Amino acid sequence: MSQYPKPHQLERDALGRLVLIDAVGTRHVGVYPVRAFPITAPGAGISIMDQSGKELCWFDGITTIPEGELALLEEGLAAREFMPVIEKITEVSTFATPSIWDIETDRGPTRIRLKGEEDIRRIAGNTLLIADSNGLQFLIKDSTQLDKVSKKLLDRFR
Incomplete structure (x- = not known):
């Protein structure tokens, strides 16, 4: 109650x-x-x-x-609560960190800088929280629902 x-x-x-x-x-x-x-x-x-x-x-x-x-x-x-949801990872500058990611979110396309692999955190199940170098948080609600290219790029960092 x-x-x-x-x-x-x-x-x-x-x-x-x-x-x-x-x-x-x-x-x-x-x-x-x-x-x-x-x-x-x-x-x-x-x-x-x-x-x-x-x-x-x-x-x-x-x-x-x-x-x-x-x-x-x-x-x-x-x-x-401003937390864009990543819908697609289109490109990653390098598979070493730091790296630049081109992503598509529910609020439009953007580019983020990932400082290290520790900036990708599993929250619960397949939900991920990604922090860019500016401190913005991006959400992947279910990593298993991403397209094939996005999954492949993401897997290189986990």
Whole structure:
């Protein structure tokens, strides 16, 4: 059961910030949602945090969030969670590191620089997280679902 009683309310203020109004009427301006398990269980465990990082509310899952407020939370999560999904690896400059990778993501084609093989991490099952030299994180949801060329290029680094 959610720790988010009905008297709480979420809304946007005139500046577009997310506002939580708690059970006693206190307005918490600039709150933001955070997923507990953004990759392995994105629909489970969502917290509402204040600007100092203190948890104000907890939802066991998205099914416990009222429909009107769910849209606000999803907007906040989308703005906060920028993790492009790699759909295809088209070219790799060298099979030694550092190397330059040309990839296609769900947000379009790009080029990343891989510093070392340790920048490719297995998260769960066939899910991989790749960190480029600028600190951006890229996700491969299921490495077994990549095309043949992408799998071959990726296998050279694992």
